[in-house]
Amino acid sequence: MNASTASALILLLVAAGAARADESADRPLRLIGSLQGKGAVARSFVIDGWVKPGDGDNQTSVEGWFSGLEDDPPHGAVQGSCVESHCALTVSTSDGKLSFTGELLDPKAPAPARFTAKDEDDKVVAQGTATIGPLTGPVPGLGALAAPDAVRAPEFDQLLVWNHLSAPSGSVSDEPIGDSERDSLADWQKTQNRPGTGLLFAADLAGLRAGAAAARKAAGWTDLGDKAHGWAGGYPAALLPRAERRAGEQRFASADGKATLAYAVGAPMTDAAFDALVERETGDHPERSDVGYNRVNGDMDLHYQQAGVVHVQAWHNHEGGLARMEFLYPAAAADTYDQIGAIIASTFVVSDDVKP
Structure with missing residues (x-):
């Protein structure tokens, strides 16, 4: 084999390896379409999703978000599968289900497809044809979507919380924003006098980031944690200016000492010991x-009111360590501390690698 032949073979192998890597990676899929026929539930719509590797050759799956583009649009999660370019997608909305079939994977131009709409009782209420093609520019009348990787779930959860919106707590998985985040986004869009689509537009992301930055500044928010030890949190220095370390805890308090916040990371509990803690804390x-709690395996958050004091607590028990947080404040000062309590709880994020 001469040198030129060897070089050509190396280039072919590199190109083949790159192609296989591309095939194994998730990639965005953005479609815009319209429905035709009597009873069409959304005359125009956008699908903002991701294509994921499937179970076999030429098979892929699709996950993402669907929304109509009217003032009060139907919207919901999209799931489906494709064989080569032919896809069957299902949308779950508050009123039922909407399904599409057609050549939907990476279309180069608008193409015909079929749709069926069913109500909550699984009764067909509309069906007909659709025209679906690639979304290559701004959504007419609404603007440009944010770039597919402009924000991931952990950061977006924090943006929602700082803008006084509900969000999944403790997200550490580097995934695209999910259904719960989209629902909260739709609620926020309505407060901005915009259609509640749940589609993330570039202007929305800029607005949420600006709102979060202003709220963090007003609270004097100071980040805490140690990435090497697997946890992150923070405290509002404007409300809790007194800081100290005591008996392995980082502690913060209001000027009058009536509101306190503590973080600690220590040795892990056994499963039995953690079960006992959960039973003790959530018992009668x-x-x-005003008691509420949520437990998933070794993670639990709890809040309640007792003797005029609000308790906001969280435990994260993993193989390497136990991280805990406790925020206490007077119930009479709820207007001052309720929202920041929700932020403290949501920003306390612990990974599986937590350790003392």
Whole structure:
């Protein structure tokens, strides 16, 4: 084999390896379409999704978000599968289900497809044809979508919380924003006098980031944590200016000492010990009110009111360590501390690699 032949073979192998890598990676899929026929539930719509590798050759799956483009549009999660370019997608909305079939994977131009709409009782309420093609520019009348990777779920959750919106708590998975985030985004869009689509536009992302920055500044928010030790959190220095370390805890308090916040990372509990802690904390306590808690494996958050004091607590028990947070404040000062309590709880994020 001469040198030129060897070089050509190397280039072919590199190109083949790159192609296989591309095939194994998730990639964005953005479509815009319209429905025709009597009873069409959304005359025009956008699908903002991701194409993921499937179970076999030439098979892929699709996950993402669908929204109509009217003032009060139907919207919901999209799921489906494709064989080569032919796809069957299903949208779950508050009113039922909407399904599409056609050549939907990476279309180069608008193409015909079929749709069926069913109500909550699985009864067909509309069906007909659709025209679906690539979204290559701004959404007419609404603007440009944010870039597919402009923000991921962990950061977006924090943006929602700082803008006083509900968000999944403790997200550490580097995934695209999900259905719950989209629903909260749709609610926020309505407060901005815009259609609640749940589609993330570039202007929305800029607005959420600006709102979060202003709220963080007003609270004097100071980030805490240690990436090497697998946790992150923070405290509002404007409300809790007194800081100290005591018995392995980082502690913060209001000027009058009536509101306190503590973080600690220590040795892990055994499963039995953590079960006992959960049972003890969530058991019957007649002196407590407004009790709420959530447990998933070794992670638990709890809030309640007792003797005029609000308790906001979280535990994250993993193989390497136990991280905990406790925020206490007077119930009479709820207007001052309720929102920042939600932020403290949501920004306390612990990974599986947590350690003392």
